[in-house]
Amino acid sequence: MAEIRTAHLFTIALKVPEIQALGKTPFGDRRVAIVEGGSFEGARLKGTVLKGGTDWILGRADGALQLDVRLTLRTHDDHIIAMTYRGYRHGPAAVLERLNRGEKVDPAEYYFRIAPFFETGSEKYGWLNRAVAIGIGDRKADGPIYDVFEVL
Numbered sequence: 541m542a543e544i545r546t547a548h549l550f551t552i553a554l555k556v557p558e559i560q561a562l563g564k565t566p567f568g569d570r571r572v573a574i575v576e577g578g579s580f581e582g583a584r585l586k587g588t589v590l591k592g593g594t595d596w597i598l599g600r601a602d603g604a605l606q607l608d609v610r611l612t613l614r615t616h617d618d619h620i621i622a623m624t625y626r627g628y629r630h631g632p633a634a635v636l637e638r639l640n641r642g643e644k645v646d647p648a649e650y651y652f653r654i655a656p657f658f659e660t661g662s663e664k665y666g667w668l669n670r671a672v673a674i675g676i677g678d679r680k681a682d683g684p685i686y687d688v689f690e691v692l
Contacts, residue, residue, distance in 0.1 A: 546689035549673060550582030554589060554611075556683035559597070568606075569599035575611060578683065585665060587615040604630040607654065619662040627654030629677065642681035652677035656688055 555576040562570040578589035593611035600606055606628060613621040630636075631650025638645050654675040658668035675686040 545692040546674065547692055548582060549671075549688045549690045550580045550585060551685065551687050552578060552580035552589065553680075553685045554578040554593075554683040556595070567598055568601060571597040571599070573597060575609075575683075580613060580688075582688075585615055585621075587613055590614055602630075603633070603636075604628050609654075615662075615665065617664075619665055620660065621662070621665055621668060622659040623656055624659075625654040625656035625675070627652070627675070627677070629679065639679050645679070647676070647678040652679065652684075654686060654688075 555578050556573045557576055559571050559573040562572060564570075573595040575589060575591070575593035575595065577591045580587060580589065590612040593609065596608040598606040598608070607626060609623075609625050609627075611623045613623055615621065629650065629652040635645060635649045639650070654677060656673045656675055658665075658671060658673070660666060660668055672691040673688050674691060675688040677684050677686045
């Protein structure tokens with residue numbers, strides 16, 4: 541096993557218009573983002589992200605943002621898939637300040653990675669229940685975009 545192989549699963553774009561600050565907790569600076577929707581598309585599945593998902597963001601003392609996200613996906617052929625992921629976003633302070641202002645920033649300037657998992661009762665998409673995936677993110681002004689890859 542000399543290498544890890546992946547295949548592009550889909551690109552997903554989330555609409556996150558507002559983030560609510562809960563303030564400092566014993567664990568860090570906690571914020572909650574409500575996902576207002578979005579879309580995803582790949583060779584084997586595509587569809588929409590349903591309104592109501594959440595991202596429980598933790599701003600850690602080391603400067604990293606720790607993500608904990610729950611989403612509901614509806615495929616183009618009307619199957620429901622739960623998508624959960626954890627991940628991290630961090631980078632140089634000046635780059636993160638530009639991101640926080642909504643400026644366009646090259647994703648190569650910061651680290652933004654996720655580890656998604658899926659759950660569905662659909663027979664057609666049941667293979668997702670057994671898939672391991674990883675993703676690379678890009679934070680846009682209206683929400684993140686991820687390229688998600690299945691680990692083969």
